[in-house]
Amino acid sequence: MKIFSTASDLSLALAADRASGRSIGFVPTMGALHQGHAALVRQSAADRAITVASIFVNPTQFNEGADLAAYPRTPEADTELLRECGCTYLYLPTVEDVYPGGMEVNPVAHLEFGSFTTRMEGSSRPGHFAGVVQVVSRLLDIVRPEVLYLGQKDYQQVAVVRRMVELLRLDVDVVAVPTVREPDGLAMSSRNRRLSTEERRAAGKINHHLAVVAAGLRAGWPARELERLALKGMREQPLLAPEYVEVVDGDTLQPYQDGEPVRELVVATAVRVGDVRLIDNRIALRANP
Numbered sequence: 001m002k003i004f005s006t007a008s009d010l011s012l013a014l015a016a017d018r019a020s021g022r023s024i025g026f027v028p029t030m031g032a033l034h035q036g037h038a039a040l041v042r043q044s045a046a047d048r049a050i051t052v053a054s055i056f057v058n059p060t061q062f063n064e065g066a067d068l069a070a071y072p073r074t075p076e077a078d079t080e081l082l083r084e085c086g087c088t089y090l091y092l093p094t095v096e097d098v099y100p101g102g103m104e105v106n107p108v109a110h111l112e113f114g115s116f117t118t119r120m121e122g123s124s125r126p127g128h129f130a131g132v133v134q135v136v137s138r139l140l141d142i143v144r145p146e147v148l149y150l151g152q153k154d155y156q157q158v159a160v161v162r163r164m165v166e167l168l169r170l171d172v173d174v175v176a177v178p179t180v181r182e183p184d185g186l187a188m189s190s191r192n193r194r195l196s197t198e199e200r201r202a203a204g205k206i207n208h209h210l211a212v213v214a215a216g217l218r219a220g221w222p223a224r225e226l227e228r229l230a231l232k233g234m235r236e237q238p239l240l241a242p243e244y245v246e247v248v249d250g251d252t253l254q255p256y257q258d259g260e261p262v263r264e265l266v267v268a269t270a271v272r273v274g275d276v277r278l279i280d281n282r283i284a285l286r287a288n289p
């Protein structure tokens with residue numbers, strides 16, 4: 001695995017690969033890697049000749065300074081894991097390399113995302129998706145992959161990035177990789193390592209509450225009632241402070257209205273566990289393709 005710290009060197013290496021007909025998969029990350037990230041890299045390495053991973057803790061998508069300051073960083077272990085998973089190139093840039101004109105320059109700030117960014121993470125983390133779109137568009141411009149691999153754990157992020165690709169008419173496929181979970185069902189997340197033992201135990205219950213909502217939806221229970229029961233159930237657990245539980249149409253991210261036909265029905269949540277904010281979701285129903 002070759003490590004690049006500048007966009008220009010990486011672009012040069014990729015241009016040579018492209019010229020010899022090699023296809024490129026891209027896995028953007030913020031580091032502190034775990035088996036969820038490994039699944040993305042392994043999938044790309046199985047599908048594509050070249051897999052590029054990036055590790056960049058993007059300051060523009062953090063709406064809380066404390067969250068950015070506490071974000072875990074484990075570069076040595078990350079490099080080792082990427083090597084083992086078959087990553088070809090690692091892009092490990094500075095803020096200046098990603099944003100040569102300064103962080104405030106956002107060439108995609110004009111894009112309108114409507115219902116994709118108004119709810120859930122969009123309303124809980126003001127400015128978050130503007131930063132995600134800013135960095136992903138810049139990274140795509142550098143790497144120019146055929147396929148972009150993202151995790152389903154960040155369900156809304158996948159929908160927003162797909163919309164960005166559509167709006168900018170970018171020639172890239174977005175593949176969503178299923179969420180990798182711990183044995184007790186907790187979605188793997190870099191922030192999990194900030195949990196105390198008690199918080200970690202409590203966090204394991206989040207998935208259970210989502211699974212109950214998903215089962216209720218399949219049995220035809222009203223969505224708003226299931227959301228209310230899940231919020232109440234989580235609030236009764238010591239250490240869990242849910243911000244939202246929302247049952248949404250996976251294509252529009254608008255609240256699901258009971259009985260309406262949808263291609264994908266999803267329940268998503270954000271939960272504070274002590275100082276740590278975690279997100280998770282479950283797909284309750286999916287139409288056959």
Ligand SMILES: Nc1ncnc2c1ncn2[C@@H]1O[C@H](COP(=O)(O)OP(=O)(O)OP(=O)(O)O)[C@@H](O)[C@H]1O
Binds near residue numbers: 037152
């Ligand atoms: N458990 C998981 N299963 C599959 N993909 C995942 C998982 N966790 C993260 N990813 C995906 O890995 C990519 C990089 O995510 P990121 O580096 O932010 O890690 P994270 O674990 O989501 O961290 P955070 O603590 O910020 O939520 C994203 O596309 C994300 O959806």
Ligand SMILES: CC(C)(CO)[C@@H](O)C(=O)[O-]
Binds near residue numbers: 132
């Ligand atoms: C896609 C991403 C790498 C952009 O910084 C980030 O939001 C993440 O890790 O999910």
Ligand code: BAL
Binds near residue numbers: 062154
């Ligand atoms: N995986 C989402 C990145 C973030 O929390 O900012």
